[in-house]
Amino acid sequence: MIEIRGGGKAGWGVVPRRVTKRRFFRTCLLPVAIVTAAAPAAGLQEEAEAPAPDTTVSMAFPEGVVELDRIIAVVGDTAILMSDLRVTLYQLRAGGAGIPAEGSPEWTQFAGEVLTAMVDDLIFLQQAKIAGVTAGEDRVEEMADQYFEQTRSRFSSDEEMMLAVEETGMNMLQYRNMIRARSEAEAVRQTYRVQLEERSDLPPVIVSEEEIVAAFDEFAQSQPPRPALVSFNRLVVTPSPSGEARDSAIARTFVIQNELANAEEFSVIARRHSDDDDTREQGGELGWMSRDLLVKPFGDAAWGARPGATVGPVQTQFGFHFIKIERQRGSERFLRHVLLRPEIKPEDLEEARTLATQIGDSLRADVDPERVAAWFRGQVADEAIRFDEVPLTNLLTQFSDTGDSGIGNPVPGTVYGPLPLERGGPTEFGVVHVLSFRPEGPVELDDVRDAIRQSLRTRKQIEILLEEVRSNTYIDVRFGS
Numbered sequence: 001m002i003e004i005r006g007g008g009k010a011g012w013g014v015v016p017r018r019v020t021k022r023r024f025f026r027t028c029l030l031p032v033a034i035v036t037a038a039a040p041a042a043g044l045q046e047e048a049e050a051p052a053p054d055t056t057v058s059m060a061f062p063e064g065v066v067e068l069d070r071i072i073a074v075v076g077d078t079a080i081l082m083s084d085l086r087v088t089l090y091q092l093r094a095g096g097a098g099i100p101a102e103g104s105p106e107w108t109q110f111a112g113e114v115l116t117a118m119v120d121d122l123i124f125l126q127q128a129k130i131a132g133v134t135a136g137e138d139r140v141e142e143m144a145d146q147y148f149e150q151t152r153s154r155f156s157s158d159e160e161m162m163l164a165v166e167e168t169g170m171n172m173l174q175y176r177n178m179i180r181a182r183s184e185a186e187a188v189r190q191t192y193r194v195q196l197e198e199r200s201d202l203p204p205v206i207v208s209e210e211e212i213v214a215a216f217d218e219f220a221q222s223q224p225p226r227p228a229l230v231s232f233n234r235l236v237v238t239p240s241p242s243g244e245a246r247d248s249a250i251a252r253t254f255v256i257q258n259e260l261a262n263a264e265e266f267s268v269i270a271r272r273h274s275d276d277d278d279t280r281e282q283g284g285e286l287g288w289m290s291r292d293l294l295v296k297p298f299g300d301a302a303w304g305a306r307p308g309a310t311v312g313p314v315q316t317q318f319g320f321h322f323i324k325i326e327r328q329r330g331s332e333r334f335l336r337h338v339l340l341r342p343e344i345k346p347e348d349l350e351e352a353r354t355l356a357t358q359i360g361d362s363l364r365a366d367v368d369p370e371r372v373a374a375w376f377r378g379q380v381a382d383e384a385i386r387f388d389e390v391p392l393t394n395l396l397t398q399f400s401d402t403g404d405s406g407i408g409n410p411v412p413g414t415v416y417g418p419l420p421l422e423r424g425g426p427t428e429f430g431v432v433h434v435l436s437f438r439p440e441g442p443v444e445l446d447d448v449r450d451a452i453r454q455s456l457r458t459r460k461q462i463e464i465l466l467e468e469v470r471s472n473t474y475i476d477v478r479f480g481s
Helices: 021-029 082-094 105-130 137-152 158-166 172-197 209-221 243-261 266-273 296-303 346-364 369-375 392-396 445-471
Strands: 071-075 078-081 229-237 285-290 310-316 319-329 332-340 386-391 415-421 428-438 475-477
Touching (some): 071 082, 071 105, 078 082, 078 105, 082 105, 082 158, 137 158, 137 172, 209 445, 229 346, 229 392, 243 310, 243 332, 296 310, 296 319, 296 332, 346 415, 386 392
Antiparallel strands (some): 071 078, 285 332, 310 319, 319 332, 415 428
């Protein structure tokens, strides 16, 4: 499966690629990298020069010697063994692929196509390692555990899976180690692919309309119906503390500011003052975060300062935050925070509901939502207002009680709300102005056209780079000889 990376209206889909069997094996069926940490190729020492491409290496065994394993391909200085191919075929079978009977001409052809994909993946992996790409331990372990659980789910018992694994010549410990090695290779390859996609010097390619239509036809055959989609404007009112509760929260911010000015350790301050039960005992640790995972005021503040800085107080729907930006890696930052959550009283909730009702009345009077947000700046949540082609279920799950509002069957032009909104802080109130609604139906080409074009363009560009590398790599395929 090939993930659609933005650009399309339907970010909820993936595009399968089955134009050729060779690419089908590589991108659709294999859940993890089919390249193992293969054994060093026979006869290729570290200081030895690679044999010429037309060199023929004898694969015959002396009479009376039982063949336990053999090299079926050499890529650079790495060998692919027959056992590697058998394990890959086992994975395909466990994933539901139909494997021809071993020994038949169909099996030989099928296995040869799988081996070709393995060679391509190994070339890609080797280039990733040359580029210095590595994979984080946590990600590798997560991928390995996920794949093992997916495989286990296809068997009725642990014993049944163990017997199936033993058919490949491994025990369960060896199988787990193999999964981990392949997960690491897959993680490295995925990281390298992302790096390639971000390069500014990728070769220019043309994607024709015919290619897009052909890819869509393949995609549509395996897709469930497109979900109901709705485009809308949404304004959210967050209740603010009033009177004594607000004064108390502000006084607490002064205390923290003084402690920070006296160079007290941020984690100690968090354990002493934070109202965030999930992070307080960890010294306010949020861990590595990307900006898109954070509410806008928090993200703006955290990315508006240099690593090592502390900012605050920053007000969000959750309360007042002090934020410590400890360090940065790529687009992520390691953050800690202190949350001061002021008490929200019933009269504060009622005031927020009244304000949301006024906003709804303004939208029903055809006032531009951006102008409404400007009128009530500081009272309306500082976040995006316009949302396009969102699954209706995603919209509905935002609200804790839609009651008889009718938003479950939205009518374009209608304003719904105020509706209670639960996002981890006090109850907020949302007003939704529906712009368009498309009931559930089959996926249409226009839903994914741009995403398919970008996916095909990127694949073509990377295949050109891979072909250049392949032409300069020693490859000796011995399967079937």
